[in-house]
Amino acid sequence: MALLDIKDLHATVDDGDAGPKPILKGISLTINPGEVHAVMGPNGAGKSTLSNVISGRPGYTVTGGSVTYDGVDLLEMEADARARAGLFLAFQYPVEIPGVATGTFLKTAINARRKANGEPEIEALDFLKLMKANAKKLGVADDMLKRPVNVGFSGGEKKRAEVLQMAMLEPRLCLLDETDSGLDIDALKVVADGVNALRAPDRGMLVITHYQRLLDYIVPDVVHVLADGRIVKSGDKSLALELESKGYAEFTGAAA
Amino acid sequence: MTDPVETIPLVPETLAAGANDEPAWLSDLRRAGLSIYTERGLPTVKVEAWKYTSLAGLKKIPYVLDDGGVPAPADADIAGDVLPLPPEDTYRVTLVNGRPTDLPTDLPAGVRMARLADLLEAEPALVKPYLGRIADLSDAPMGALNGALMRDGVVILVDAGIVLDKPIHLVSIAQAPNGQARHGHPRHLIVLGDGAAATIVESRVTGPESAETLCNAVTEIAVGADAHLRHLRLVNRAETAVDLDLTETTLADRATYDAFTLTLGGRLVRNEGRVRLRGANAWAGLRGAYGARDAQHFDTTLLVDHVVPDARSDQVFKGVVDAGGKAVFQGKVIVRKDAQRTDGNQLHKALLLSRDADxxxxxxxxxxxxxxxxxxxxxxxxxxxxxxxxxxxxxxPEADARALLVEAFLDDVVEAIPEGPLRDAFLASVRAWQTRRHASTWEIGA
Structure with missing residues (x-):
């Protein structure tokens, strides 16, 4: 069974007084377990809308099509239920939450998922071990874990913290929204290593990016080009390189 | 034209004339208080200082003046509302309607704790220099009423140079048994000599099965030169309680007053804090948090008066208001002509969780x-x-996420209390409130 099956997805963003604005105009995409797909596209193509709609962010309305995750209708579920079912969104702009310690937050998230699965809460010691082991791999300093969620983190630290959360929550489907934005090359490598370590036969990934650079490190099985709310071309990893040399002009022109 | 036969709300007719064999200065104090109150009456929204908090509704409640004699409830009956501090780690005092029922017997030398009623009878000279002289109640009708009706309260005197080894914990219980509403007017006095240091903690709660209570307290505090007072309070009364508190503090050179007030329970609570910075390089911190909901009305009214140069003050309050709740924050800073190089800061942040919250x-x-x-x-x-x-x-889940954010919002300011058992006790009170809030039927969010 496909892990994620998107069929002819149409969605609008609620644009205040201007009313709903169509962003996704018929997207179809299938990710099987073990596959890594990349979605590339110019600014305004609908890349972030796609990840927001899949993860259940308020402010968007699905006007047509379907999103099926592991055989269930994802669009019927609230954002928190999707996450507990195994979906993980690595945010383009991780949110700062003053007053909530990173450790407390992670433990609450893990236990929410365990509770939903009828499992007991994680033992405090097991949690600490798990967190420290993952933090070490990603070069996340101990004092960062004591600080409030994302507060005072640099851009690179925020992205590493996102991958740390991803590793600890063990999702089945990872959505990475512009995870490369704001990263220098060293930080990019650390983050990519963290992501690659999570590649597994039963796990799928959707990597959303504007630039090909990230895909040198997280090598995708399939690359899709998104332009004006539609997937205009799909291919293997060589498509990313082609885009890097030619740019998006061809597709934006075609879509217009 | 006013009605000539209208009785004065809350003032028993037998008392209006002033009492018996008290020293003249005390009778004068009572008369002055009564005349201010009689002239102004119960404050309504027409009075600027009470613009958002009217007491007019109190007239309808058939309160009788507390005459003492109400026994303290069992600790178990109030344990859930009191700050969770082990009794052996504090000097604990229980007050019922503002009257101390027991006093610690193991206080260190140089620290005296007494009932105001006892001192007024046996050693009035001890309190005369302070009582009614620290607080200026000329513009405070309820404070003035307290002056007219006060009978008892707790007096804490710390001699110069004495550093108290444990916090004093005042467990202040409002209790109106047998369905009879009661009002009381506790008067407290705290004096720290030069170079002294103390922490005074207060839990204001309501006893079991209490009828309506009105507690109209005045606390006068003098902090001597180089002395430090930390004053932490939890207001966790029941829905039957109206709680009015006016605390006025005067600070000498380099003195500090570090106050924190957490208000989580009571139908109508007004915490009025006044600080007069009369010493150079003195510092006052007036901080706190509150959570109001379900017809609760919590009012924080602060006055920081910079009288002399080179003093600092910080006011920081954060509060959460849920459906039906109402919060008021009035913060005033006066910097007098001579008070050059004053550093005064004020911040108030309110979080509204419902459209039906003010x-x-x-x-x-x-x-x-x-x-x-x-x-x-x-x-x-x-x-x-x-x-x-x-x-x-x-x-x-959404409800848990909201709860986490609400708690984080309040904890942020509770962390103004230094790390340790006291901070933990206040954090635990926030958590207990949150749990009750979570379990109750009222909507979380809009």
Whole structure:
């Protein structure tokens, strides 16, 4: 069974007084377990809308099509239920939450998922071990874990913290929204290593990016080009390189 | 034309004339208080200082004046509301309707704790220099009423140079048994000599099965030169309680007054804090948090008076208001002509969790000196949708995510209390409130 099956997805963003604005105009995409797909596209193509709609962010309305995750209708579920079912969104702009310690937050998230699965809460010691082991791999300093969620983190630290959360929550489907934005090359490598370590036969990934650079490190099985709310071309990893040399002009022109 | 036969609300006719064999200075104090109160009556919204908090409704409640004699409830009956501090780690005093029922017997040398009633009878000279002289009640009708009707309260005198080894914990219980509403007017006095240091903690709660209570307290505090007072309070009364508190503090050179008030329970609570910075390099911190809901009305009214140069003050309050709740924050800073190089800061942040929640903020700065640094800020907002989505995107259910954010909002200011058992006790009270709130039927969010 496909892990994620998107069929002819149409969605609008609620644009205040201007009313709903169509962003996704018929997207179809299938990710099987073990596959890594990349979605590339110019600014305004609908890349972030796609990840927001899949993860259940308020402010968007699905006007047509379907999103099926592991055989269930994802669009019927609230954002928190999707996450507990195994979906993980690595945010383009991780949110700062003053007053909530990173450790407390992670433990609450893990236990929410365990509770939903009828499992007991994680033992405090097991949690600490798990967190420290993952933090070490990603070069996340101990004092960062004591600080409030994302507060005072640099851009690179925020992205590493996102991958740390991803590793600890063990999702089945990872959505990475512009995870490369704001990263220098060293930080990019650390983050990519963290992501690659999570590649597994039963796990799928959707990597959303504007630039090909990230895909040198997280090598995708399939690359899709998104332009004006539609997937205009799909291919293997060589498509990313082609885009890097030619740019998006061809597709934006075609879509217009 | 006023009605000539109208009785004075809350003032028993037998008392209006003033009492018996008291020293003349005390009778004068009572008469002065009564005349201020009689002239002004119960404050209504027509009075600027009470613009958002009317007491007119109190007239309808058939309160009788507390005459003492109400026994203290069992500790178990109030344990859930009192700050969770082990009795052996504090000098604990229980007060019922403002009257101490027991006093610690193991206080260190140089520290005296007594009933005001006892001192007024046996050693009035001991309190005369302070009583009614620290607090200026000429513009405070309820404080003036307290002056007229006060009978008892707790007096804490710490000699110069004495550093108290444990906090004093005042467990202040409002209790009106047998369905009979009661009002009381506790009067407390705290005096720290030069170089002394003490921490005084207060839990204000309601006893079991209490009828309506009105507690109208006045606390006068004098902190001597180089002395330090930390004053932490939890207001956790029941829905039958109206709780009015006026605390006025005067600070000498380099003295500090570090106050924190957490208000979580009571139908109508007004915490009025006044500080007079009369010593150079003195510092006053008036901080606190509150959570109001379900017809609760919590009013924080502060006055910081910079009388002399080179003093600092900080006011920081954060509060959460849920459906049906109402919060008022009035913060005034006066910088007198001579008070150059004053550093005064004020911040109030309210979080509204429902469309049916109100918060009123009134900052006032009166600055007569020209070389000062004063800031004030006020925000009223809702929970941040981005933060909420971030938590939910990690699998945390919406109700839990909201609770986490609310608790974080309040904990942020509770952390003004230094790390240790006292801070933990206040954090635990926030958590217990949150749990009750979570378990109750009222809507979480709009």
């Amino acid at each position: 918060a009123y903020t009134k900052p006032e700065l009166e600055i007569y000196a020209d070389d000062v640094k004063c800031s004030h800020g006020a925000t009223v907002g809702e929970l941040d949708e981005n933060q909420l989505f971030y938590l939910m995107a990690r699998g945390i």
